[in-house]
Every structure is written in structure tokens, then in C-alpha cells.
Amino acid sequence: MKIILTHEVSGLGTPGDIVEVKDGFGRNYLLPQGFAILWTKGAEKQVESIKRARGARDVRDLGHANEIKAQLEGLKVTLSARAGQGGRLFGSVTANEVAEAVKSAGGPALDKRKIELPTVIKSTGGYTVQIKLHSDVTAKFNLNVVASK
Known part of the structure; x- marks a missing residue:
């Protein structure tokens, strides 16, 4: 299952990352908890706005x-x-x-x-x-x- 992370998940990635996870992990944990959204071509365009929001909040360097x-x-x-x-x-x-x-x-x-x-x-x-x-x-x-x- 291909998903886009909306929150930081330890051992998986940071917001805006597109990752491949097992179907059960994505469907039963990441999606219901709001940690990720399903990957689509339209959702992939939203990744840039997620990364910009993270950049404004994170430490620069x-x-x-x-x-x-x-x-x-x-x-x-x-x-x-x-x-x-x-x-x-x-x-x-x-x-x-x-x-x-x-x-x-x-x-x-x-x-x-x-x-x-x-x-x-x-x-x-x-x-x-x-x-x-x-x-x-x-x-x-x-x-x-x-x-x-």
C-alpha cells in the first residue's frame, strides 16, 4: 500500500514522505490515526504544501x-x-x-x-x-x- 505521511512516524518517515507499507499497518493504524493519507496523483501534489508547512515549523539547520x-x-x-x-x-x-x-x-x-x-x-x-x-x-x-x- 502506498501512502503519504502527514505526521512523523518513528522508523518510517517524516511528514510529506511517500512510503510503501503493508496493507494491514496502513489500513488499521496509520490511516485511522490520521498519520497518513492514501497516495493518489492529486494527493501527491499536496505533499509540497505539507513539506512547506513542516519547513516553517522545523529547525532550519x-x-x-x-x-x-x-x-x-x-x-x-x-x-x-x-x-x-x-x-x-x-x-x-x-x-x-x-x-x-x-x-x-x-x-x-x-x-x-x-x-x-x-x-x-x-x-x-x-x-x-x-x-x-x-x-x-x-x-x-x-x-x-x-x-x-
Whole structure:
């Protein structure tokens, strides 16, 4: 089955790539989850618009990724969340909340899909968060989760 990826799929490709997959994998997983669309001649023309959108959002090159890495590693990121007794959170911290906290701390706008949380964050404290900026560059920064007043 020939498909066009609309999201990054680990081990398969990035958005806009045209790949050949087994029928069951495409029909039962990639298409229902919205990770891909069926390949047609008309859909192939849409690949260019998908690639342009990805280019605007992605890190431009290795030098730009290293600049962002230096900026992130010097940043003190604090996220306040509702917490109960003993510092246990109501819910958990998501990658989207981490991206917003970085932006509000004066850091760059980050793609939430590239943020890798160490574990599910369900209590206050300090955590080391990792983000894959480029295929060769991974940045780590400290996230301090505090209880909101």
C-alpha cells in the first residue's frame, strides 16, 4: 500500500514522505490515526504544501539547532500546576504545558511533539526534560514544577 505521511512516524518517515507499507499497518493504524493519507496523483501534489508547512515549523539547520540548545540550557523554567497535599498534582504535566512554560520563561517556541518527558510528571519537584531539536542535536533543560497558589 502506498501512502503519504502527514505526521512523523518513528522508523518510517517524516511528514510529506511517500512510503510503501503493508496493507494491514496502513489500513488499521496509520490511516485511522490520521498519520497518513492514501497516495493518489492529486494527493501527491499536496505533499509540497505539507513539506512547506513542516519547513516553517522545523529547525532550519544544525547551527540553528545548536543556538536553540544553548538558549534552552541556560533557561530556568518553572511551571505552576494545581497540587494537593504532599505536592501531588491534580492530573499530570503535558508536553504542551512544558512548551508554554518555556515560551513564557523567555525561551523559543517549541514543537510539543519533540518534547520527551522523563516520566509522567504527577508531583511537584525538579525534572530534566529532553527535546530533540535536530537529528544530531538533543537539548536538556531543568523544569521545576511548583504548586500554584
